[in-house]
Amino acid sequence: MPKVHYNLPGGETRPVDVPSGESVMKGAVNHGVPGIVGECGGQLTCATCHVHVAEEWTDTFAPADEEEADLLDIVDDLRPNSRLGCQLLVTADHDGIVVDVPNG
Template sequence: MPSVTYVDADGEQRTVEAAPNATVMEVALKHDIPGIVGECGGACACATCHVYVDEEWVDRVGPAEDMEQGMLDFAFDVRENSRLSCQIFMTPELDGLIVHTPVRQG
């Protein structure tokens, strides 16, 4: 199974296994990762699962689609590497993915 590492605003890291094709948000909620709320349940209708994709992973994860980009307007402290974790699906190619959570969700 692929793994994903969540790094919180204080620098604490948590690495967990992800079921294939689960979203980064689903994995976070399953493992009680702080900083990921996911109020809309993954419908891309809020920005409470906002993360920063680690710079070394940005190209492999790819850019946000238009709908996601629109939702990011509601996120706190949006950056070039911002994504909604409900829109990142774990695949074998993303094994070892690192994402950072913001200081707070928008």
């Protein structure tokens, strides 16, 4: 099972086993990772699963589509590597991936 490393704003890292096919958001919510709420359940309506994908992992996902990009426009701390965790489906190739959970 791929391991996703969630870097929290205070410096703590939470490694979580996330089943292949599950989203970065769902893995965080299921394991109580603070800062990732997933309020809409992955329906692309809330942006409460905003993460920064570590630079070396950004190209392992397809680029954000227009709907995701529109939601990202409303997040705080928007960066080139900002993504919505609900749109990032984990595969075996993502074992060891690192995502940063933004402040607030």
